Amino acid sequence: MLRASLLLILVLALSACGKDDPDAAQAAPATPPVPVTVSAARPAPEAEWVKATGTIAFKREIPLSFKVAGKVEGFQVDIADPVTRGQRLARIQVTEVDAQLRAADARVTKARQDLDRLLPLVAKGFVEKARVDAAKSALDTAQADRDAIAFNRGLSEISAPADGVVLARPLEPGQIVPAGTTALVIGDRESGVIVRAGLSDRDVALIGTGNAVELALPNGKLTGQVTRIAAKSATGTGVFDVEVTLPEAPADLSSGRIVTLFIAPKSGNTPPPLAVPASAIIEGFGDLATLYVVKADGKGVERRQVKVAGLRGADLLVAAGLAEGEQVVSAGGAYLRPDSAISIAPAGK
Incomplete structure (x- = not known):
């Protein structure tokens, strides 16, 4: 009994010495906080555009052409040249048209002469009225033909219908082209x-x-x-x-x-997704991604899975699982664990 009592006293004494000695107990070393960069989740309405x-x-954009066939005489403009309304742009040779116009004038003259000879005769009863009516019709036809040729001759030149710029010039001087062939294309400013x-x-x-x-x-x-x-x-x-x-x-x-x-899409009731840097992703599968979200105290992080709406440039678009203004770790996440302490680097560092 005496030996047991002495042993107990010795153990208690050693224990008391250990408590009084500061070097006897060793505290566990503290883990330093991990420096990270964070970004706040922001609305991204432009992501749905x-x-x-x-x-x-x-x-x-106006294609311009000659009304008649013929040989292109020349152009006064080229591609990219500015033009003003009414400016002369191109011309086709009118030698053939002028010949047609002279022939038409001759037919009009003859038809008028024929009618003038018949009018006095019909008044005297020497000629039937039907012949006079036919002569009048012949004169009208000849005049109509001449007017058509004169109109076409007036369109042997191309003028600018508006202020603009020459977009195309598919023809070259000297080409023989049929009527209606596009010679210039003008952009109307x-x-x-x-x-x-x-x-x-x-x-x-x-x-x-x-x-x-x-x-x-x-x-x-x-x-x-x-x-x-x-x-x-x-x-x-x-x-x-x-x-x-x-x-x-x-x-x-x-x-x-x-x-x-x-x-921009039609206005609707669906809220726009949130945008965070795509570098915040630490894991991803399908339309799900895992991020480190900074806790409210700003000293720690939590792993969180979010639903992804897509990528836009350098941004990850989040459809669900994250609130506007919450901060995510955008750089340094590879060195974190869910229980890690963090130190947030100042903006611009």
Whole structure:
């Protein structure tokens, strides 16, 4: 009994010494916080805009041609030249037309002379009235033929129907062309500039006339609006033609340029998705992605799975699972665990 009591006293004494000695107990080393960069989730209404590819054109692009066949005498303008209303642009040789016009004048003269000879005779009863009526008809026909040829001769020159620019000149001086062959194509600046695009039936159902449009250009962007949507799809392609008006298009915006445009959808009750940097993704499968979301105290993170609406540039579009303003780890997530402490790097670092 005495030996057991001494042993107990010794154990208690050693234990007391251990409590009094600060070096006897070793505290567990603290894990330093992981430096991260964070970004706040923001609404991205532009993510639902319909993307399309279109071609810039003048509202009115006018093909001009000669009314008569003949040899092209020359042009006063070339491609890309500006033109003003009424300016002479091209001319066809009129030698043949002038010959036709002289022949028509001769037929008119003869028909009038024939009628003048018959009129006194019919008054005296020497000639039947039917012959006079036939002579009058012959004169009318000859005059009509001459007027038609004179009209055609007046169209042996091409003049600008509006202020604009020459878009095409498919002919060259010296060519012999039939009547109606396009000699020039003029872009009418007064009519304005538009974009023509083809949309699928799914996309065209999302937009309406009057909807806002943004046009991406290398040196900036233009704004416009949808002014026309085809009521019937194009045969063979199934796409619907959409016309966008650009009221503030610069003068040097060339017709035929291929551009990308974004069309605002019809207003609806569906809230827009949220956008966060795509670098925030740590895992992904299908339309689900896992992110690190900063806790309310700003000192820790939690893993959270969100529903993805898609990607737009460098942004991840989140349809559900994240609230506007919540912060996600956009850089440094590879070094985190769910129980990690974090230190948020200042903006711009």
